[in-house]
Amino acid sequence: MSMNTPTYGVTPPISLANPTPKDNELNDLLIKELKLRGSFESEAATRKRVKVLNTLQKLTETFVYNVSRSKNMSEAMARDAGGKLFTFGSYRLGVYGPSSDIDALVVFPRYITREDFFTEFEKLLRERPELEEINSVREAFVPIIKLEFDGISIDLIFAKLDIPRIPKDLTLTDKNLLKNIDEKDLRALNGTRVTDEILNLVPKPTVFKHALRFIKMWAQQRAIYANVYGFPGGVAWAMLVARICQLYPNAVSSYIVEKFFQIYSQWSWPQPVLLKQIEDGPLQVRVWNPKLYSLDRQHRMPVITPAYPSMCATHNITASTQKIILDEFQRGTTIMHGILDGTKNWLDLLQRHDFFHRYKFYLCVVAATKSTYEEHLKYSGMFESKLRLLVQKLEMVPGVELAHPYVKSFENGYYCDSEDQVLNLINTYGTLKGEELASLLKSSKEKSESSNNTTNQQDNNASTNINGDNENLNQGNTNSDTTNDAKIEVNLTKLYIGLKLSLQKEGEKTLDIQHPCAEFFNICKSWPEYEVGKHFVQIKNVKLYDLLNDVYVEGETRPKKTVKRKRLVAKDDSKKKAKSVEANGTA
Missing domain, CATH: 3.30.70.590 (Poly(A) polymerase predicted RNA binding domain)
Incomplete structure (x- = not known):
């Protein structure tokens, strides 16, 4: 390995080999299948998303100005107070489709309260002609405003930082920004920080995105995509794909998908999947550590977030859902063998689940x-x-x-x-x-x-x-x-x-x-x-x-009842x- 070759992940890569003609052929077929299934959004629809996000950014600045003035700040200070919209999830990762929602985080200075967000900011949203539907869930684990805005579904969460103003060039990489904020703010910030870390930890973002699009589609087709019900969610699937990209940094997406099934069907669970070493930080908060915490030792298929404070993104997995996931990994491995020898194709891998027949x-x-x-x-x-x-x-x-x-x-x-x-x-x-x-x-x-x-x-x-x-x-x-x-x-x-x-x-x-x-x-x-x-x-x-x-x-x-002969x-x-x-x- 060249001294100049960057390394990714907690171990050296398994292979630095470049793709073969066969790999490139399978990769072209994989991307063709994604396009046929409508995985990619049109340029016009993407421009509309950007326009909506720009509108929300302007509303954010107006909101902060209004609240600042109501709290007796000077005109100049209120104008300078800022407020910034960040995206995370599938949109930030670049793997969104025509029907995908947008996960967004609005970050405010220290004197803006959660109550301000759910009253004054919601009031501004309700005044907009683009608003079609809105539902606030204040008591959620991460308080959220769900809205339909100009035909786009948006999940909007809130966090305030312990700083007097939010500059336009603010990034959330500095761990010191997490000081003196409450747990709900910390959880809200975590989504954007994790998404950004994932993108920084993969060698070829385009390869990662195409592979992730396919794995997400496969997981949805096989009905194993839902964190709330005990399966990996979007962030967990992204980290699982990212780890394979780290192990094969020069591979194309089709090869990443092949190795995804091969490696995870043989993985020594509960050995954790890590994209980087777990870091310490300035907060007195719990970081995932099975040596210290008995609850962490109970995680069956731990996939650990790379941003401080590291958490397990798959803590909801149960004994039953683990078996179902592992069976699907094995099925994927078997079908991949068929794809490689020409007896199967990508369509076979994406066959719909049979839950209501099983x-x-x-x-x-x-x-x-x-x-x-x-x-x-x-x-x-x-x-x-x-x-x-x-x-x-x-x-x-x-x-x-x-x-x-x-x-x-x-x-x-x-x-x-x-x-x-x-x-x-x-x-x-x-x-x-x-x-x-x-x-x-x-x-x-x-x-x-x-x-x-x-x-x-x-x-x-x-x-x-x-x-x-x-x-x-x-x-x-x-x-x-x-x-x-x-x-x-x-x-x-x-x-x-x-x-x-x-x-x-x-x-x-x-x-x-x-x-x-x-x-x-x-x-x-x-x-x-x-x-x-x-x-x-x-x-x-x-x-x-x-x-x-x-x-x-x-x-x-639907399954039909067979009449057995007496x-x-x-x-x-x-x-x-x-x-x-x-x-x-x-x-």
Whole structure:
């Protein structure tokens, strides 16, 4: 290795070899596949994003000026106070597509408060004609304003630094900028700092970006892309790809993808994936260290952020999701062998997941709010963030081999005529009977994150309904908010967990999951804003052939029940019973 060759990462590269003609050919095909699938945005659409960001930067400066003047600062000082917009996530990494949102951070001087941000800055946003939708979530782990602005989805977070003004050329690389700020500000700053570090730690940014685009698309197609549900999120996938780029600094993107599957299918987990050595800093804050902290030792597939203070980006991974991820790495390795010998292509690697074909039993986990969609968003956000806790509790039940959470929610809103209809809808939502009832109701707004192609079903639903709000179902709030000519608005979210069972013990015929379900109900009900009669949580056992049509995308063939021919019952079989999931709740 030449003395002038820069090195990246915590170990020397595995190979400095340049790409072969075969590598270049596969790389051209990979980029062609990305283009065919609409991974890249048009230049006009990108210019529109830049225009929107420039508008938000001007609003930021106006906001700081207005607040500064209201706090008796001079005209000159208020004009000079600054305020700066930073981007992070997929937009900053350069791997965004036509439907991608923009993650943005606004940084303010020390005297601007979070309350100012959620009142005065939001007021400025609401005055803009480009604003289409806005939702503030002050109580989030990282407080956020979500908005649709001129057709672009933007997640806007806030941080203030302990400095009197924000210069236009400010960067966030200096660790001393993190002094004297609270934890929420620190978490907000972390996104931009991590993204910038990743870009600085890869040898060839264009190679990294194309490889990451492909891996992100693959992870989404295989339904293993969602930090909140126990899978790697966008930052984690970016760091995993970046590490492979460090090990093969002269490779093209197709070769990076090949080695991605080969290396991570053989990785010695829980050995961490690091892009640089973990650094100390000026703060009295916790830095990831499994030697010191028992919680860090429990991380199954640690991928560590490079910016101080280093954290584990994959701490949500459970025993079940780890197995699913490793199986997907192995599948990727097998298909890559086929791509290399010409029997497979990139399309095979990007084949859609089979989650709603794979298991005999599913749990349909439902959150409902008898109020507006905006009110429901607060509850459903908390609800979704707790699903992995239910997964972990299910993993501990004897007979549960795997508890596989699906990575997307399904949402609907309806107007009901009476309290009885509200309760009937909530009780049956996620079942064939509920689908039939919903088809008769007026939708309050189409909000599904998945393809909702619901049709009426005439079959009877044989699923078990475990009702977490049984004691409250007949105590509806007659004073609830009403819309649409005094009708009652109900918004619902459903999530799915696939169960792989292993009931092998003698006499073991059923699976009792009442205890983990009851614990999950209690977790949801302990939310500080939970209101009896307004918020509901339920878990329903649904068999494969009773899944609703809305979980299948257009053109996807739903599994069909095969009719088995009757046979004579042998003496040894006469005492056998079918295995089933049973939860001792209210049906």
